[in-house]
Amino acid sequence: MSGLALLDYASVLVFALTGALVASRAQLDLVGFAFIACLTAVGGGTVRDLLLDRHPVFWVGQPDYILIACGAAVLVFFTAHLVESRYNWLVWLDSFALSIAVAAGTGAALSLGQTGVIVVLMGVTTGCxxxxxxxxxxxxxxxxxKQGQLYVSCAFAGALTAVLAAQLGLTGLPALGLCALVCWSLRAGSLLFGWQLPVYKARPPRQ
Amino acid sequence: MSGLALLDYASVLVFALTGALVASRAQLDLVGFAFIACLTAVGGGTVRDLLLDRHPVFWVGQPDYILIACGAAVLVFFTAHLVESRYNWLVWLDSFALSIAVAAGTGAALSLGQTGVIVVLMGVTTGCxxxxxxxxxxxxxxxxxKQGQLYVSCAFAGALTAVLAAQLGLTGLPALGLCALVCWSLRAGSLLFGWQLPVYKARPPRQ
Amino acid sequence: MSGLALLDYASVLVFALTGALVASRAQLDLVGFAFIACLTAVGGGTVRDLLLDRHPVFWVGQPDYILIACGAAVLVFFTAHLVESRYNWLVWLDSFALSIAVAAGTGAALSLGQTGVIVVLMGVTTGCxxxxxxxxxxxxxxxxxKQGQLYVSCAFAGALTAVLAAQLGLTGLPALGLCALVCWSLRAGSLLFGWQLPVYKARPPRQ
Incomplete structure (x- = not known):
């Protein structure tokens, strides 16, 4: 299996877990869990493939992805009550899924020889x-x-890292691993230590 | 006209009626009715066609679909005040549209020779x-x-029925009719008799 | 640069400004501004290109669009506090963006030789x-x-104007300019003078 497919599989699995956790917060049944898990798991990559005219769309050509997402939904349906804080799990699993998906999207666009701007955008799209x-x-x-948190910024920084690495001759899984690491470190730093960029604040009305 | 096109026409008409009913709840004008009716009527089938790279998208190649959806919007705009409960009409019309659209989506994917997993997914996508x-x-x-109601499950069961029927050699309109019937019966049973699958419930916090 | 590309550039710029203004109301950081600006700026045209199977999607083939949208986001991030009413700016900029995008969408569909119904629909899609x-x-x-305002109706009337003009032999930028003018005049009339179409009103329950 190629490194890119591996990244797609990993991001599908972890995103599906987050989708199923959100379904548990909405108190859906098992089929509803699977529906939201699949939507979350393949949503970003599907938009990427449609935008880049890559056919068949990754999961249409390889239905394993859907089965993995459904498996994740079943797992969460029967075990989510065991965890103390589903929201914490959701946010942290999402941080892993985001990082892996950004790497997968960046890698797919790089492999098609897209320009730097498009590669970065495909990373952000697939991730977010x-x-x-x-x-x-x-x-x-x-x-x-979410105010005062880094999210799109992490995806952006990760994708930018992969593009710069490619410029410097570093490609393949090492570059994509670095991309995921940068993205995840920023997101984790934001969640743990409150790292953020200055946000827009309207000036108070003049007296 | 092929059986598949007939199903597409029927699902467009009934989904457009539901879209217009929702527009009436939002108190839009006639053009707003037509906009929401078209979005609802062709939304699912459009995603299906984009995912399967079927071009032209069904209504781009055959604008009759849009005219039908607009006709439905006009009809509802001038008659919706005659019905007692617009929400009841909405839910029941939606149950018919769902069933027909699942059959249409399943049929389209079967006719392209897709695998079982993808056929089921295209049925659910087109329907939902x-x-x-x-x-x-x-x-x-x-x-x-909606909690405690079958919805995606009905679409899933209907699409699965068509795939199993195809395995057993039953294809064409009879198989798709069976698919729609299974989907609608489950949905009607859920609305009338409260049929449901067990939903996820968080365990109460430990004392 | 072709007239059509010019319209696409203009609509991307103005829509990006509106996206960034909405981001300022949500108090996002600079990257969040850019994300919402890009989504707004290329969203309608992207759907148009996917529906018509025009590849590469306009901004994938020409990343300038993305840089323009990001530039607009930066501009708004540092200057939005200078304006008195951001909501007024948002609504009026949106009226310009809508009109230009309707013309761009209509022109793209006309240049592909689509039928009248589809041309009108692509104008509405790209605009809205x-x-x-x-x-x-x-x-x-x-x-x-928004109740009691013309919005989709303006897009519809503008796109219809371009189709009728094409029937009468008027094409190219003059026809698209007329399309944008009709769309914007109706929208401005609706905002300034309360022009509207009759909206659906449920009859009061019988006594």
Whole structure:
């Protein structure tokens, strides 16, 4: 199995776990768990493939992805009550899924010889859109929009790292691993230590 | 006209009626009715066609679909005040649209020779995504997420029926009719008799 | 540069400004501004290109669009506090972006020789879907759904104008300029003078 496919598998698995956790917060049944898990797991990569006109879309050509996502949904359905804080699990699993998916999206765009801007954008798209669909459909506040947290920025920094590494001659799994590491470190730092970028604040109205 | 096109026409018509009913709840004007009706009517099938790289997308090649959806919007705009409970009409019409669209999506994927997993998924996608877009855009609680009701499960069971029927040599409209019937019966049973699958319940916190 | 590309550039720029203004209302950081600006700026045109199977998608083939959208995000991030009413700016900039995008979408479909129905629909799609994505993701009430305002109707009238003009032999930038003018005049009239179409009102319950 190629390194890129491995990244896709890993991101599908971890994103599916986060989707199923959100489904548990919405108290759905098992099929609802599988539906949200699949949407989250393949959402970002599907948009990437459609935008780049890569056919068949990764999971259409290889249905294993769907089976993995459904397996993750079943696992969460029967074990989620064992964990103390489902929201903490959700946020941390999402940080891993984000990092892996950014690497997968970046790698796919690099392998198609896209320009740097598009590679970065495909990394951000693959990383952020699955989780965004999950949150919009399930009416959670999108993690993308949480104030005072790094999220899209982590995806952006990770994807940029892979592009710069490629410029310096570093490609393949090492470069994509570095990309995922940068993305995850920033996200973890934001969650643990409150790292953030300055946010926009409206000036108070004049007196 | 092929049986598949007939199913697409029927699902477009009935989904458009549900879209227009939701537009009436949002008190839009006639053009707003047509917009939501079209989005609902062609949303699921459009995603299916994009995922399967079927071009032209069914309604781009055959604009009759759009005219039918607009006709449904006009009809609802001028007659919706005659019905007692628009929400009941919405839910029941949606159950018919769901069943027909699942059959249409399943049939399209079968006719392209897709594997069983993808066929089932295309049935669920075609059936559920139009209504999901309608509800997300209009800020209704998605029917997909209503607790204690079968929805995605009905689509899943219907699509699975068509795949099993195909394995047993039953294809064409009879198989798709059976698919729609299974889907609708489950949905109707859920609405009338409260049929449901066990939902996830968080264990109460330990004392 | 072709006239069509010019329209795409202009609509990307102005839609990006509206996206960044919405990001300022959500108090995001600079990368969040860029993310929402890009989503809004290229959302409608991307859906148009995917539906019409135009590859590469306009901004994938020409990353300048993304840089323009990011530039708009930076500009708004550092200057939005200077304006008195960001919501007014948002609504009026959106009216310009809508009009230009409708012309761009209509022109693209006309240049592909699509039928009248599809041309009108591509105009509406290109004009309305970027803003709709922006509002759904950022949890604003979609402008599309604002009661008692013309919005989709303006896009519809503008696109229809271009189709009729093409029938009468008027094509190219003059026809698209007329399309944008009709769309914007109706929207401005709706904002300034309360122009509207009759909306659906449920009859009061019988006594």
């Amino acid at each position: 859109l699955g989780g965004l669909m999950r949150d919009v459909v399930c009416n959670e506040v999108p993690l993308v929009l | 995504l139009g209504g999901l877009m309608r509800d997300v855009v209009c800020n209704e609680v998605p029917l997909v997420l | 879907l970027g803003g709709l994505m922006r509002d759904v993701v950022c949890n604003e009430v979609p402008l599309v759904l």
